[in-house]
Every structure is written in structure tokens, then in C-alpha cells.
Amino acid sequence: MYKITVSQKGQIVIPLEIRKNYGLKKGDQLAVEDNNGIITLRPLPKHPFLELRGKYKSSSPTDKLTTALIKERTAERSREKR
Incomplete structure (x- = not known):
């Protein structure tokens, strides 16, 4: 058992051992x-998605795939307009 104190602002500190656990x-x-x-x-x-935030750099393969898809769709629209 841990003994903690409530601050004037109503705040408490959770003991380090419990935070680690x-x-x-x-x-x-x-x-x-x-x-x-x-x-x-x-x-x-x-x-789960917030856990992934910052894990991958912007030069990830996903960015390359996204860029390739955008180029492909742009070219497709140009062909359709002809």
C-alpha cells in the first residue's frame, strides 16, 4: 500500500513502481x-493508431506508394479527358 497526498489543486502523484507496472x-x-x-x-x-504515431518516418514505403498512386490516378484522369 502506498500513501499519497492530494495537492491544493487536487492533483496526486502515482508512485513510480505502479507507473512502471x-x-x-x-x-x-x-x-x-x-x-x-x-x-x-x-x-x-x-x-492502437495513436501508439503508432511517430514510429515511421515520412520517407516510408507507404509515402512512396501514395505518391505513385496519385501520379497514376492523375495520368488516368488525363487519358479519360482525351
Whole structure:
């Protein structure tokens, strides 16, 4: 059991060991529940796409494929107009 103190602004600090155990990082969200006098903090699931943010550089193969697709569609439209 850990003892924590509520600040004047209503903030608390979750002990480091608990943050590590649950992989909590800056910006993660927790659900707060009041169950008959028992306050429960529960980590909310992280959005899978947000987990990928920043993992790939802009020069990824996907960008190359997107550029190729745009060129192909542009050429296709030009052929259709003829």
C-alpha cells in the first residue's frame, strides 16, 4: 500500500513502481470511479493508431506508394479527358 497526498489543486502523484507496472506515461488517461467510498483509478486502453504515431518516418514505403498512386490516378484522369 502506498500513501499519497492530494495537492491544493487536487492533483496526486502515482508512485513510480505502479507507473512502471502499468506502463503509464505522460498523457495517458485513467478512469476514476467512486464505488461506495472507494476511489479506483483504472488505466484506459490506448488507441492502437495513436501508439503508432511517430514510429515511421515520412520517407516510408507507404509515402512512396501514395505518391505513385496519385501520379497514376492523375495520368488516368488525363487519358479519360482525351
